Amino acid sequence: MRVPNQYVKPSTYTTAIINDGNEHLAGSIQFNTADVRSDTLAATDVSVYVQALVEAAEDHLNGDDWREAAMEATPCEFRPAGSTATGQQIITMADRTVTFDPRKNWDNQTISKGAVLAGSVIFTEPTDKALAISHRVTILDHNLMAGFTEGSMAQTADKILRDIELSAAGKIAAILSTAPSTESFSVAKPTGKPVEIAEDLIDTLTMHINQTVGTELSDFVVLLPVSLVAVLNRAAQRAGVGDLEDLIGASVQPYSGTDYGLFLLPKLFTSLSYREGRDGNVWKIQATRNGAHQCWDLEIMAVVDIVANGKVKVKLTADGLQTDTVAFPMITNVKLT
Structure with a gap:
């Protein structure tokens, strides 16, 4: 020794x-x-570290594994460069009355409510705001000159990807919170032990299912604040199930940043549309040497459209001869107050 x-x-x-x-x-x-x-001795060479990090990010983010994981998390598409997001046309499963901006019919009557009958077709289109995911990491030379290991590099890469995922989901939540097809409800924030909070949250989500776009929680993706993840995972442990998705009975996507509440995104009616570059890759990853600060700047970028605006035709006259296209509420936003 x-x-x-x-x-x-x-x-x-x-x-x-x-x-x-x-x-x-x-x-x-x-x-x-x-x-x-x-x-x-490359374990003390910062340029080698950056190169390995870029190659690992390229292999994962622009590989089949990430695309499969993205499709499992939320319905999505990967469209070629220069093309537009693919809208959907889905038939409703139940009758529903929707409220919309006042419209006038031929008899000069102002109509603000209309019936959407089962069997009507809902058209979906991208929201008016697309999401540009752009994250930069600064890697200072003096932080790595003492050396690094394969394990520390793997931990760094995992942390970067997790932060990007949660931040991007938070930006999506911000866009959905003001989208025309989002219907908001306010409920009291549950308190107590994790099991009690989880049960109240699941009951709340179940009671606010939009029956025209889904019949049970498994028909939805639940977008929720990352602060609830630990509580729900603990409740899952107490309940003897694998994780919070098994506990809720639905796909779950946590998000960070401002708390916009919980969202129920119908799997059959909403999707994310990732834009591919001319090289066929969704993610652009580049490392730039910043000599002024003796560091490397690592940038990871992507652009995604959110196909979540629903449109449907409603009758403006009793005989149905005059119709108009209005926003259809598909996404449920439950705010905890």
């Missing part, structure tokens, strides 16, 4: 000599106390 501060005879050394062309020589000598080749 080596004693701290004890002198150890160097076993190997490497030298580097630089000639600037003016007979001014400069160089360095590095000594090692183990049988280490110079080509294995």
